[in-house]
């Protein structure tokens with residue numbers, strides 16, 4: 001609240017000193033985690049999406065082993081010839097059985113239990129292959145072949161990720177709204193506390209904006225302080241979680257390391273919180289002063 | 294239009310109580326000197342609050358510097374208020390500011406350059422005998438010192454209208470004369486003055502002044518201004534109380 005020449009129209013507000021920056025810090029912490037979580041989730045899902053949309057699986061489900069083998073070979077031949085398909089690999093019967101073993105149990109699998117042939121198909125990222133047309137062509141040579149382009153699963157994953165992101169966004173909005181509420185409350189308390197002084201300033205010809213500036217400066221400072229503290233705590237949390245995710249070194253969690261956009265957002269957040277705090281204080285002051293004589 | 298202040302049938306009530314001011318009508322010409330008297334509770338302070346735009350009347354018409362202040366927008370008030378200096382009955386000094394900063398306040402609010410403001414404020418504080426109390430907080434000043442500080446703050450901006458509520462209630466007669474001199478100097482520069490007081494001797498020192506008297510909310514004009522009579526004031530000797 002230091003104006004020209006270190007001069008203050010209003011004394012420091014005691015009401016906002018202790019608690020307010022802490023409440024802002026907590027709200028910022030939640031918002032920061034939500035922002036980081038949302039962004040990292042977006043990174044992770046788009047990573048899974050590109051990986052999965054580039055790999056199809058063809059299953060040849062046929063009880064008769066001879067026909068199964070023939071159809072599988074025909075399918076492999078056809079798929080290899082398709083432009084944009086970079087690799088086709090049929091899992092051997094042993095590999096397929098090995099895959100199923102955990103579910104069915106080692107002992108229960110007799111050799112005459114029909115196991116579908118699984119064919120891994122890798123598609124070039126640039127290729128614009130239509131799964132439907134490939135499916136049609138496949139039908140002609142291998143009627144028992146089923147092409148799975150993971151589309152359904154991807155769509156469900158996308159919906160789930162979207163819902164999670166919406167939740168993250170809601171948390172950000174709610175915590176910022178709560179910050180505004182607390183700041184508004186604190187500003188009104190400050191106005192009450194300084195009511196007599198403000199009246200004198202008004203009578204000497206002070207504009208509402210001059211009084212508003214006193215509050216704006218103070219609340220900008222409170223917002224910055226709380227915002228920085230909240231983001232610092234969030235950065236420590238994210239760094240800790242990131243380290244744990246890295247230790248797992250799992251492919252799925254690979255996307256859960258914070259990228260530059262996350263750090264950038266976290267750097268901007270304290271400023272955004274400070275500006276929001278200041279703007280709320282300003283709005284509150286101007287609204288309240290409109291009721292003064 | 295050329296009146297500094299014009300009241301027409303002004304009434305004021307607080308809440309739902311009876312009117313504190315009833316049908317008050319008067320006008321003040323530029324550069325004139327007025328005393329406002331009346332028993333305690335007659336409504337002097339209430340009338341002054343209307344003059345310094347702290348309140349709007351319950352009815353009637355008030356025009357200040359030619360502006361109708363009853364219907365005026367809030368945003369237009371600061372410009373008018375900067376032309377009005379006020380000595381409050383209860384001083385209303387800002388507790389967190391030093392004496393010097395309190396005096397500088399009106400000019401700072403008006404956005405005047407810092408250096409000029411400071412020098413002017415220091416001279417004025419010396420004149421009211423507070424040269425060695427410039428950095429004191431109001432709470433540490435005596436009643437009379439606070440009053441002098443309040444007066445210095447009211448006059449520093451050379452207002453077009455000065456409204457003072459019992460400005461000499463807490464000082465000895467010698468200081469009262471000195472303060473009155475300050476008011477008269479301001480009056481010579483063209484300021485219109487309205488001073489509420491019970492102090493008969495103060496009124497007698499300004500023979501040219503008009504006396505307005507409030508009786509239970511009604512205003513009476515006691516003595517008309519006589520422009521041919523210049524106020525005869527006992528001026529304090531120049532060397533006394535000078536820093």
Ligand SMILES: Nc1ncnc2c1ncn2[C@@H]1O[C@H](COP(=O)(O)OP(=O)(O)OP(=O)(O)O)[C@@H](O)[C@H]1O
Nearest residue numbers: 307308313331332333334335336337338339340382
């Ligand atoms: N804010 C207020 N709310 C309600 N009533 C008020 C208020 N201010 C003054 N009054 C009442 O209005 C009447 C006039 O008060 P006012 O302060 O104008 O008198 P005054 O002439 O200045 O008295 P004094 O010489 O004692 O200062 C009094 O009866 C007082 O009780």
Ligand SMILES: [Mg+2]
Nearest residue numbers: 337338382458
């Ligand atoms: Mg009074």
